[in-house]
Amino acid sequence: MSATILDGKATKEAIFDELRPRVARLAEQGSAPGLATVLVGDDPGSHSYVRAKHNDCAKVGIKSIRKDLPADVSQAEVEAVLDELNADPACTGYIVQLPLPKHLDAGPLLERIAPEKDADGLHPISLGRLVLGEEAPLPCTPRGIIELLRRYDVPLNGAQVAVVGRGITVGRPIGLLLTRRSENATVTLCHTGTKDLAAEVSRADVVIAAAGKPNLITADMVKPGAAVLDVGVTRTEAGLSGDVHPDVAEVAGFISPNPGGVGPMTRAMLLTNVVEAAERNLG
């Protein structure tokens, strides 16, 4: 028996089909959504991600604004660009593409984003609202994972979920989403200090691998029939590697391919956040 593929690419397209009429309605009502990206330097990976986000916007009719800055840009110059986007009504949401070059202090820059324009859902105000259960833009990767599971009817109510990795973009926030009353899952957050990772993972109905360690999750750890989501992206000599060993597909009930799984869902949720911000602007 082989796992059902959680097809993030196809699901992204389905979400785009749902966003298109909402974008058209917003434009008619004078509140057209617009996504801006701030990209510093010339990392090829970052350039390709940013290009993909602008292509996505074109597909759903969202206006997009690119702010590409040289690698040696100063903190003050980046601040000025953020202030400009905060004041620009054509920009309803934006992101600062990470990682930033080492000479820039990322924390204060990310905090400078107007919270109502936080398209990543990673602004301290947004994360605070998530903890409090208040409405806010949600972190894109966690939201994308939950949306992918929902659309494949993978049950979360009462499910045991093992999250592997405590990073700010995925591992840390996803437990907050999964334990809301609407999802109702029980979550164990595993990390490098976890004594027996195999034991934690083997109890799980859903495994979310977001550690950034190639092939960390092996077939022997996974409960037969479990849903396994591979968030890892590590550049190795052999190319990009996920956190989930390919043999896991023989044991799992559902598996997200990588590429083609969580990545496209992250982009779909980014656009969803931008559309929702424009809808909130209408009141």
Ligand SMILES: Nc1nc(=O)c2c([nH]1)NC[C@@H]1CN(c3ccc(C(=O)N[C@@H](CCC(=O)O)C(=O)O)cc3)C=[N+]21
């Ligand atoms: N402020 C900020 N927000 C981010 O959301 C953010 C970021 N910075 N920095 C980098 C990471 C990485 N990330 C990805 C999103 C989609 C794919 C994606 O769609 N990947 C395709 C493959 C794309 C390819 O082959 O190049 C896939 O998985 O099928 C990958 C990576 C967002 N990030």
